[in-house]
Amino acid sequence: MRGYAREHDDDDGGVGTLQPWEALVVDAVGNLIEFWNFKRNQGRVWALLYLRGRALTAAQIQSALGLSKGAVSMLVRELEQWCVLVRVRAPHDDAWRFAAETDLMKMIGRVISERERGIVASVREDLERAERLAKDEHDVPREVLDRLRRMRTLAVFVERALRVFVDTARFDAFGALDMLRDKGARH
Amino acid sequence: MRGYAREHDDDDGGVGTLQPWEALVVDAVGNLIEFWNFKRNQGRVWALLYLRGRALTAAQIQSALGLSKGAVSMLVRELEQWCVLVRVRAPHDDAWRFAAETDLMKMIGRVISERERGIVASVREDLERAERLAKDEHDVPREVLDRLRRMRTLAVFVERALRVFVDTARFDAFGALDMLRDKGARH
DNA sequence: GTCATAGTTTAAGACCATGTGAACCGCAAT
DNA sequence: ATTGCGGTTCACATGGTCTTAAACTATGAC
Structure with a gap:
């Protein structure tokens, strides 16, 4: 049975699709946020990051939520402007990572x-x-x-x-x- | 100079278009309300009715705001459901009139x-x-x-x-x- | 009955927001 | 220089929402 956490879960934050319960959470937040005049997918991105509790790369977000590269790029930038997530780059990492703001x-x-x-x-x-x-x-x-x-x-x-x-x-x-x-x- | 109030202003609540200042008010409310996920025109209708302070017919609303007959019909029905206006019919009046809720x-x-x-x-x-x-x-x-x-x-x-x-x-x-x-x- | 008026409903079209896919940029490694 | 990768940008497609125009219902006057 395919589990939720992988052995070395540091480098893959969500290949393929979400677990059903994760999808539930992510979509619930997406639906909620949509009513506050934000994009549904902005809510889904935040929820994913919050749930995972660590910074994910754009590619991980993309595959977890099934979005296009461009969409992720837009979404994270917008969320950043609203202080809803932070963009971090570890010392020798060649990709940005995004983490949910919890305040x-x-x-x-x-x-x-x-x-x-x-x-x-x-x-x-x-x-x-x-x-x-x-x-x-x-x-x-x-x-x-x-x-x-x-x-x-x-x-x-x-x-x-x-x-x-x-x-x-x-x-x-x-x-x-x-x-x-x-x-x-x-x- | 065309004034705001007509002589016998009982029977025409807004033929033609609004005065500039009225348009300002109506649109301001419309813009505001739009952000609360209502239709802009719902806000405009309410504002018009509130401003006039008395019940207007659908036809008056239509011409004052420049809407179609169908739109007015939809809008007032929706607003009614939200308790944002009341529909009243005077004894021998052959048309409904709509008044703004102020609470x-x-x-x-x-x-x-x-x-x-x-x-x-x-x-x-x-x-x-x-x-x-x-x-x-x-x-x-x-x-x-x-x-x-x-x-x-x-x-x-x-x-x-x-x-x-x-x-x-x-x-x-x-x-x-x-x-x-x-x-x-x-x- | 016909006609006129008030109002509702509906299909079609206009419009806007959002997401896609591809082109593009910058950089690092080879 | 070329290739690969992360990321951005942009033109276009898609989908949903709003408005309109017109058909339709209802009602009252004649």
Whole structure:
């Protein structure tokens, strides 16, 4: 019976295809992540790396997940930009290796500060501009202006909330989100 | 100069196109909502209705936003299902009218409980199945099982957090999210 | 009955995101 | 210089989502 771990498992991280249970995990994370507007395969790559618990080469990722060379190249670069994995090269290794980031706060924080915050900010700006324009018209009813103001205020509020979140969450108020980390034990 | 409000503005809610400032608002909301995995036009419809502060007919929505009849039909049905607008028919009116829901908690609560919670739950289930399968293998390293368990635990945690949120948030801990509502004043 | 109006459903097409495969670059070994 | 290997980039194909146009249903007026 073909086992999960090979004898010298250092040099092959996943030739051929995944075990069924591994595929389950990888796809589950992929599906989840897809809903947060990332690519499904980004989630699958991260999950694979996290599960394996060590750095894999692009080729290993490619064959484990059944992706093309180009796709892996794109995916790891994107994930790197989101601080979701790190690219490492051992002294005399001739290939990059990729390892999963396990600090969820770091990842979420980055997504919020780079993406969510930008969106909310631009909505707020549009609402502000709209408010100025509307005020210049002479015939916009008071209640309409009022609703417009309320929307803008809400946007400002959300913007602040996000800022507070990223600024404070690092010093973990959110203990549970540190759960993926390898703390005690080994090493 | 063509004004915003017409003399007898009861019967035309938006013939032709929107005022520039209105378009700004509507599109801003559309862009925002798109990022929460809804259709851009769903956001635009809601924003229009909220801004106008009264129920509009499908035809009015259609011409104000420049959509097709079919699109409006789809959009309002979907929004209705998410409790984002209500469909009303006045006594002797021969057309439905649609009004924006202003209780943000109601809307968010519904989205979380119907969509987000389902996703997280299905991920948790997959992780549980994977964990059982992995335990049946004899050669899965302890650390791997451990990471798998941690992922599952995190999923369970998130699931609980979402449940708590939808169950308690109704009795507004989140005052700011009630901001869109017309409370005091008129009426 | 016919006609008109309001709304729904559907097939077809436009559009966009994602992945592929091949060409390409850079480097090291021979 | 040539070959091999890791990695990147790009044009194109593919697939999914959204919108439209048109057919269709329903309902009320005449």
